[in-house]
Amino acid sequence: MADALWMRLREVRWGDYEVSTGKAERLDKLLQDLASRKEARAMRASQDVWRLLCSGGIRSAAVPVIPFLVEIIDVSGDNVRCEILDILKSCALGVDKLESALGEQLREALITARNDLFWLRRKAKGDVAIAVESFYDAAV
Numbered sequence: 102m103a104d105a106l107w108m109r110l111r112e113v114r115w116g117d118y119e120v121s122t123g124k125a126e127r128l129d130k131l132l133q134d135l136a137s138r139k140e141a142r143a144m145r146a147s148q149d150v151w152r153l154l155c156s157g158g159i160r161s162a163a164v165p166v167i168p169f170l171v172e173i174i175d176v177s178g179d180n181v182r183c184e185i186l187d188i189l190k191s192c193a194l195g196v197d198k199l200e201s202a203l204g205e206q207l208r209e210a211l212i213t214a215r216n217d218l219f220w221l222r223r224k225a226k227g228d229v230a231i232a233v234e235s236f237y238d239a240a241v
Contacts, residue, residue, distance in 0.1 A: 106172065107133055118162035120153035125162035128153065132166065136173045140180060147184035154188060159195035161203055167192065167210040171217045179229050182221070186232035189214060193239035215240045 110129040118125040131153070134146035150170075154163045167189065174185045189211070196207050215237060225233050 106136055106169070110169065113165050115162070115165075118165065119160045120162050121156045121160060122153060125153070125160075128162055128166060132169050132173065135170075135181070135185070136176060140178055143177065143181045144184065147181060147188065151184070151188050151191065155191040155195065159192055159199060159207065163192045164203070164206045164210050167207075167214050171214045174218070174221065179227070182229050183232040186229070186236045190232075190236040190239045193236065211240050 107129075110132055113129065115125040115128050118128075120128065128150070131146045131149050134142050135150060137143045137146070150166070154160050154166060170185050170189060174182050177185065192207060193211050196204055196211065198204075199207060218233065218236075221229070222233050222237060
């Protein structure tokens with residue numbers, strides 16, 4: 102049986118990664134909130150995750166976060182999906198500005214995300230369809 106999201110989040114050594122405010126130790130809690138069924142909580146978390154990963158340039162914590170974002174998008178409502186896709190798009194747009202090793206790791210994570218989200222691209226409608234196409238355009 103697969104471990105619960107919160108258990109897998111606890112396995113990541115978040116202190117080894119950087120976010121816009123310093124060390125990434127808050128990300129496990131924010132990702133749990135992002136996966137919440139309570140839309141208001143998930144929306145607040147999405148804004149915090151974007152700010153920590155993307156504000157002022159992409160941070161190293163984006164690499165371990167991307168697979169979790171892909172997983173969370175599967176259980177999210179449309180508004181939260183759009184926010185997660187915006188985070189993914191921001192990461193894709195900023196990947197070329199990173200140092201080569203980190204940039205390569207992030208690029209690989211984004212390619213995997215793009216492949217894993219193919220199901221969403223095929224079934225999305227409305228704002229989610231626009232957001233997923235925007236991510237796909239950025240992640241080329």
